[in-house]
Amino acid sequence: MSAPAAPEKVQPPPPDAAVSATDGAVAIKGRTPWEIVRSRLARDKITMTAFVFSVLIVVVAATSPFMVKLGWLRPDDFNPALVQGLGSLPEGFAGGISRDHWLGVEPGTGRDLFSRIVTGITTSLTVAILATLISVVLGVTLGLVAGFSKGRLDWLISRFLDLVLSFPSTLMLLSLGPVLVSRIASIMGISSADNKAKVAFMALVLGFFGHPFFARIIRGQVLSLREREFVEAARSLGARAGRIYFKELLPHLWAPILVYTTLILPANISAEAALGFLGVGINPPTASLGAILNDSVAYAIPDPAYFIFPGLTVFLIVLAFNLLGDGLRDALDPKADRS
């Protein structure tokens, strides 16, 4: 509590004296939870930096197709003249860094690494965001239903979540690729070589194997919320299940949903990169962080810059989202003091 409460006996204030507080006492101003969160966030410099960086990344990812159209980014242009070194390695400092190529060029082809990383962020973020959305929608729905319905349905959903969690998700992602990509492509009406099918597949499977974490958290929250008076009141007034789910319970769940969304997103970004490393990511020539890393692994010794820049990019993006999630969790924590 920042505002000291006046210890004196309460007496009705004179009608016009409300503004002129005596003895230096400050009138206690009620603040909405949102105002508290905002003031906490504003003071947390690390989280604000992470927030700005994350927004920047999302904006860059969203606009990169236009930048390619405008010719500002050239992720697919070959520059054979720049890779005349031994084994087609780029010439010059740290993978051929120059004014035209801020992070150097790709060995072998001479494509601009900066352009490839930026367009790669777009692809990777698309996969990660779609997967996160799927996890959130599935997880929140299952968690709400399980937590609120008690009994048999709860038991069934909980066992289903256990089941999903017992599968080795990395292996499933790898092995389901050949089986599912062609099916997804035929459902979407595109050829299975189209990267849209790959993106949809990765988002679906990552999202599916990620949803139990969400569902468990939401279920736990609902279990404690459902015993509260306002839910009982709504029920005794004859509210239908749908109203109780969406109007009574959901508003209380925004905080955990927001926090865990920002924490699961970076996990999905790393997962896409890891899949790329294992060689089942996006098909060339489309760039994704995973695909670039998969290619750059072979050059870790002869051209370390080509390996380190994309790796650092993944690291920085994941770090920023993790910091943001942590900061949000602290700011939205109802147990923390209301300063």
Place this chain on the structure above:
Amino acid sequence: MFFYIIRRLISVVVMLLIISMATFLLFFAAPEDPARLTCGKNCTPAVIEGNRKALGYDKPLAVQYAKFVQGIFVDRKYPDDPALQAASPEIVTTCEAPCLGYSVMAHKSVTEIVKDTLPVSASIALAAFVLWMLAGVSGGILAALNRGKWLDRVIVGLALIGFSLPTFFIGLLLLTFVAIKMKLVDIPRFVPITDDPLAWAQSLTLPAITLAMVFAASYVRLTRAYMLETMSEDYIRTARAKGVKESTVIRKHGLRAALTPIVTAAGMDLGGLLGGAVITEQVFGFRGLGYTAVRAIETTDLPIIVGIVIVASTFVVVANLVVDVLYGVIDPRVRLT
């Protein structure tokens, strides 16, 4: 307690049945013809049909699954067909129980493959487990006890960095720079513990550090959070008030309660890793379950994929059970009924 374990054991068996059924369906009901996948480029229809019969792929899926489950308890013979067995008895191979299937491509039963590769995965998992528990838990305790001070910030910051570094990136950095370029350690090559325990431990250094990094980071965060929560409990204040030494308060009252959920999480994570640390094994070329599964996926060797997925999920389900039972042992407040 006894009845609890019995009940849980039954649920484990049911769970494993469902998992194996789902896995079986996913892969063997796929559009690809499993018999076509058993031989390479120069395949004649006759060979495919022969393999189909020999491996029982001509039977309905339900029969195939029933045979698979049966094989876990009784030896199976390949070829599966009695007529084929009689025709050429010299090629009959026995797949001893627990039989998880037979890979034509590897010329081995899946059980043999699992037996060969499991020690590698288990070694990496155990070595990493020791490292991350030591580093993670002690780091978390240190951070919690110094809350808000610079030591806390350094530990939490490092943990966040470790948490955000992709595993394969750490692994490849260690491999290329520490082992290949600077030659600080030998390039890791797995040595079985039965051959030479010292060389075994040495060979595991880099893979274990790689794998432990992410886990250590999340255990620092976990331990710190639980420790802070417990240290603000009323009984800690009571203990302090009655004059118990601070070190005893931390060890006996704080740590003991805080460790319970950590043991749970650790058991689950270890169970998951016994089924293969895909990326770490891939980076260092250690032929564990994960590495083998990735190779099998590349060649669409269905029996191996199905076998390893089932083995890996079995570890998770069993770890789940062990952890739940342990919970009752460690935490006197929990009574299993």
